[in-house]
Amino acid sequence: MAKVAHSTPMLHVASIERTIAFYEKLGFRLIDDDGCRPVGWARMHCASGEIMFLRAEHKIEATKQGFFFYLYTPELEVLREELFMQGITASEIRHPPYMPSGAMSLIDPDGYRIEVGQWGEIEQAKWEQHLVNRATVLKMALRPGGGT
Numbered sequence: 001m002a003k004v005a006h007s008t009p010m011l012h013v014a015s016i017e018r019t020i021a022f023y024e025k026l027g028f029r030l031i032d033d034d035g036c037r038p039v040g041w042a043r044m045h046c047a048s049g050e051i052m053f054l055r056a057e058h059k060i061e062a063t064k065q066g067f068f069f070y071l072y073t074p075e076l077e078v079l080r081e082e083l084f085m086q087g088i089t090a091s092e093i094r095h096p097p098y099m100p101s102g103a104m105s106l107i108d109p110d111g112y113r114i115e116v117g118q119w120g121e122i123e124q125a126k127w128e129q130h131l132v133n134r135a136t137v138l139k140m141a142l143r144p145g146g147g148t
Helices: 016-025 074-084 121-142
Strands: 010-013 030-034 041-046 051-056 068-073 103-107 113-118
Touching: 010 016, 016 030, 016 041, 016 051, 074 103, 074 113
Parallel strands: 010 051, 068 113
Antiparallel strands: 030 041, 041 051, 103 113
């Protein structure tokens, strides 16, 4: 059976040049664009993901998009301080149950919400345990009579 092999979120933005400058501060790097001026589309990568930006033909209404990014970093406090030094405001670091090592939020130039969580040893251990538990449940469900 044929399957998709890759996923690239695409986001409409007012100014791709401004957006590139913002996302570079988060650790993304520009890998491709359409070569036009002004830029019509651009693709950026980070350590294990990518995003594309398309120049919007209409007013951006980020609050109506129902969309936000959840990014991960191993050094949340350092990232927050570096963003602050570059003029980017981020929330205080909080420690919700789903991200005990910490999380913060910020808003990009078009008003899109970005959450950044610190993926630490606690989160990794919980995720690994979740995968073990899930595999056990699935294995039992696949046994004859296991789903009843």
